[in-house]
Amino acid sequence: MTEEVHHLPLMTSDIILERRRNSRIVQTGVCLVLVALVAWSVQVTIIDDTDWERMGSFANVLEATNRFIGIDFALFKDLIVPTIETFMIACLGTLLGVIICIPAAWFGAMNITPFKPVTYPIARMMMTLSRSIHEIVWALFFVAVVGLGALPGIFAIAVRSVGFIAKMSAEAIEDIDPGPVEAIRSVGGNNLQVLIYAILPQILPQVLGVIIFEWEINIRRSAILGLVGAGGLGLVFFRQMNTFNYHGVMTVIIAVLGLILLGEAVSHRVRRSII
């Protein structure tokens, strides 16, 4: 032990000062490069790319903003059905997503995947595909496949939900205590019995929490899917925007906000009661 200490190079104030000088030079260099990058981005994307004439003076901007302030009460009765539709798209989409998640989570959990070299990559691919494509893109795809309406919205929500729910569920399965699994195997239980007795009870609270969380997010998602023709409030929003009825736009935004707050409140309460 003591011998090793003697082999250390002798430290002097010169070495320490030299090191600090060097690191200051590097830090200054990095900062300068970052500032230059930001300045260049502002020049290219904001200064060159904005239609300054259309924007006009500051007063014009305020006036344009002001157009949105106000509520179109006449629109209320036309919002009831789309609001319910948005809510149902979120619910049915989440439910369908959960069903797709069952094989995805089963294949994607390293410790229970039936045939690792094949089933594990399949599950991982499903999860990545689901998450890396935006819900609007999924909706566009399904509108093209099955036509306009709530159905493509439900499909888009379902497919988009798989990534998160399946990944979290697979991780929950990988984290289980293997003791109960061993116990159920040792009484002569088969794979289904191991699943029902030893795995599900351990992951259920966590998975339910994730599903409810995803459902809450899906309400947000389904509110905009109408923009591409997949039903619900988004479609009304799109129409109000196209007819320049800015008060109507505001009314729809408030309806969306109300629905999301409702979802958040429900989600919060339910998750608290199961965890």
Add this chain to the structure above:
Amino acid sequence: MTILKVTDLHASYSTSGPEILKGITFEVEDNDFFAIIGPSGAGKSTLIRCINRLVEPSSGEIIFDDRNVTTLPRGELRMLRRDIGVIFQEFNLINRMSVMDNVLSGRLGYTGNLRTLFRAFPREDIDHGLRLLDRVGLIDHVDKRADELSGGQRQRVGIARALMQNPKMLLLDEPTSALDPKISREVMGLIKQMATELKVPCLCNIHDVQLATEFCNKIIGLQDGYMKFNGPTEDMNKEKLDEIYAMEVL
């Protein structure tokens, strides 16, 4: 009569990894309470787990109740496991289920998939479970969740679950090492009493030599995968113990 015959058993966790069991041979008679002692890492748990193939042995022969365990196909292995009750060190209960459901899970080997799905166990199983819970002193805790119980109580649930199988043999993997000394003695006493009453032979991993000599009639001493002792408890003495535990640095 011999219920279990193990011949030249070898086991390792991976083909390239170190061998955990290096040629173990012994026999369990149908009235034995057999102890397996030895320092940590000697292979006690692996040996217990090889008997019902929770761990696959790499070579050797295990004959249980006239069946060759090592060559049984999956389905028949499940049938065999029904006849061997296991009591675990960490209890291995299903925490979010009730005490009764945990005890009933001992019958899963006899329960179809549809009944499993709806937890629809037949009345005689429920009666049997209640009798066992009464015997282990938990009749007041039938509806409690398993994680509400103390350590000693949980192991009693573990005992009831194993006996629910109507086993022909019990495997005990350090059944008391998660418990304090007083509770340990009570739990060992209960296991011994139930085993004698139901005429079930036991094979018990235990690192507490005192408890082993007190409750068991035969002892196997393992050290680093080798069997250093195999004989009746009376033949065990200080020198042999010192040899078995020689590798443990104190």
